[in-house]
Amino acid sequence: MLSGPKGTEQSSVAPCSICGCIGRSFDLPGTTEKFCWSCSTDVASILVLTAEIDSAERVGEGTDALLAELTDISSRMLQRSQSADLGSD
Numbered sequence: 001m002l003s004g005p006k007g008t009e010q011s012s013v014a015p016c017s018i019c020g021c022i023g024r025s026f027d028l029p030g031t032t033e034k035f036c037w038s039c040s041t042d043v044a045s046i047l048v049l050t051a052e053i054d055s056a057e058r059v060g061e062g063t064d065a066l067l068a069e070l071t072d073i074s075s076r077m078l079q080r081s082q083s084a085d086l087g088s089d
């Protein structure tokens, strides 16, 4: 759901640093970037998964499922950023 910029609200919103969509932006702890809601949830999931993979490796557990999920989220974010580029016309 995209909504174009309207009015003079641009000072209070920033384009998402991943997909570039303009809307309400969210900060995540540990980053200085702005994310839209969709991207912020994906980035948060990646942070959680990365920590889980790290601790699973530390105790010698398999990380295949976690890595698969991480790859899945990463490619979804990549697709979104690419379609944002294509749709910027």
Ligand SMILES: [Zn+2]
Binding pocket: 016, 017, 018, 019, 020, 021, 035, 036, 037, 038, 039, 040
């Ligand atoms: Zn985004």
